[in-house]
Amino acid sequence: MAFTIVCPVCGIRRSYEFRFGGEDKGPRPEEDTLTPATWCEYVHLNNCVAGIQKEWWFHRDGCGSWFTIYRDTTINQQVENSIDETNP
Amino acid sequence: MTVNLERRSPVTLKGRPAKTEIRDGWRIVSRYSGNAQGPHIIDLSHFSRWDIQDDALEQVEPYGSKIPAKPGQIFMDINLLIGRLNRTQAIAWHFAPEKPVFPQTKAFTDITDAAVAIALTGPWVFDLAEKLCALDLSEPDKNPPFLVQGPFSHVPCHIWVLHHEDSRGCIALTCSRGYAGDMVNGVLEAGAQWGILPEGEDRFRSWMGW
Numbered sequence: 639m640a641f642t643i644v645c646p647v648c649g650i651r652r653s654y655e656f657r658f659g660g661e662d663k664g665p666r667p668e669e670d671t672l673t674p675a676t677w678c679e680y681v682h683l684n685n686c687v688a689g690i691q692k693e694w695w696f697h698r699d700g701c702g703s704w705f706t707i708y709r710d711t712t713i714n715q716q717v718e719n720s721i722d723e724t725n726p
Numbered sequence: 727m728t729v730n731l732e733r734r735s736p737v738t739l740k741g742r743p744a745k746t747e748i749r750d751g752w753r754i755v756s757r758y759s760g761n762a763q764g765p766h767i768i769d770l771s772h773f774s775r776w777d778i779q780d781d782a783l784e785q786v787e788p789y790g791s792k793i794p795a796k797p798g799q800i801f802m803d804i805n806l807l808i809g810r811l812n813r814t815q816a817i818a819w820h821f822a823p824e825k826p827v828f829p830q831t832k833a834f835t836d837i838t839d840a841a842v843a844i845a846l847t848g849p850w851v852f853d854l855a856e857k858l859c860a861l862d863l864s865e866p867d868k869n870p871p872f873l874v875q876g877p878f879s880h881v882p883c884h885i886w887v888l889h890h891e892d893s894r895g896c897i898a899l900t901c902s903r904g905y906a907g908d909m910v911n912g913v914l915e916a917g918a919q920w921g922i923l924p925e926g927e928d929r930f931r932s933w934m935g936w
Binding site: 647648651652655697698699700701702703 | 861
C-alpha cells in the first residue's frame with residue numbers, strides 16, 4: 639500500500655501515516671423514513687468501485703484530521719476529482 | 727496543612743548532573759558535568775504546555791501574543807513558543823523560570839503532565855533526525871522556526887524545528903508521556919555514532935538566546 643496522500647493540514651505524506659475510513663457514502667439517511675434495510679445498506683454495503691472513488695482518511699500519525707480524497711482503486715493513487723457528484 | 731507535590735519527568739537521562747534545582751515540584755537538571763560539543767539531548771518535560779482549542783483562535787491571545795495564522799507556523803518570543811496545529815488548535819509552550827498564570831477560559835487545557843518533551847541540539851541533529859524520521863525537516867522551502875506533526879521514531883509527535891544552520895540545529899519533540907522511554911532510547915541509539923550526551927536546560931536556553 640505504498641502511495642502518498644495529501645493531508646489538508648500537513649501536505650503530502652506517506653500513506654502509512656493514515657488510517658482508511660471507508661467509502662464516502664454521503665449524508666446519513668433521513669431518520670423519518672429509515673428502515674433496518676436502508677440502515678444496513680448505508681452502514682455495511684459498499685460500492686467497491688474499480689476506478690475513482692471518494693473515501694475517508696484519518697491522519698493518525700499526524701494532525702488527527704478526518705478528510706476525504708479521491709483515489710483510483712485500479713492504480714492505487716490519489717487523483718483529482720473527476721466524479722460528477724451531482725449524478726451519483 | 728502544606729502539601730509538597732513531587733512531579734516526575736517521564737524522561738530519565740544517564741549523566742552526572744553538575745547543577746540541579748527543585749522548581750514547582752520538578753527536579754530539574756540545569757547543567758551536566760563535562761563540556762562536550764554534542765549533539766545533546768535535553769529534557770524539557772517540566773516546562774508548562776497548554777493546548778488551546780477554540781473555533782475562533784484568532785481571538786485567543788495567550789500572554790497577549792497572537793496565534794500564528796497557518797498550521798505549521800510558530801510564534802517565538804522570549805520564553806514563549808506558540809505553534810499552530812490546525813484550524814481550531816494550537817499549542818503554547820512556556821520556558822519562563824516562574825510558573826505562568828493559567829488562563830481561566832475554556833479554550834485552554836494544561837497538558838504539561840500528559841506529554842514528554844525533549845530537545846536535540848548541537849551538530850549532527852538533522853543527520854540524527856534523518857535516521858529516525860521519514861519527514862524532510864531540512865526542506866529548503868521551510869525556514870525555521872516551524873512545526874511539523876508526524877511520526878518520529880514511529881511515534882506521533884509534534885516536531886518543533888527551532889534552529890537550523892548547516893548541520894547544527896535545535897529540534898524539540900513532544901509526544902504522549904508513555905512513549906518517553908522508547909523515544910529517548912531510540913534517540914540515544916541513533917545518536918551514538920556522533921556521541922550524543924544528556925544536557926541541562928541551560929544549554930537549551932543558550933541555543934534559543936534566552
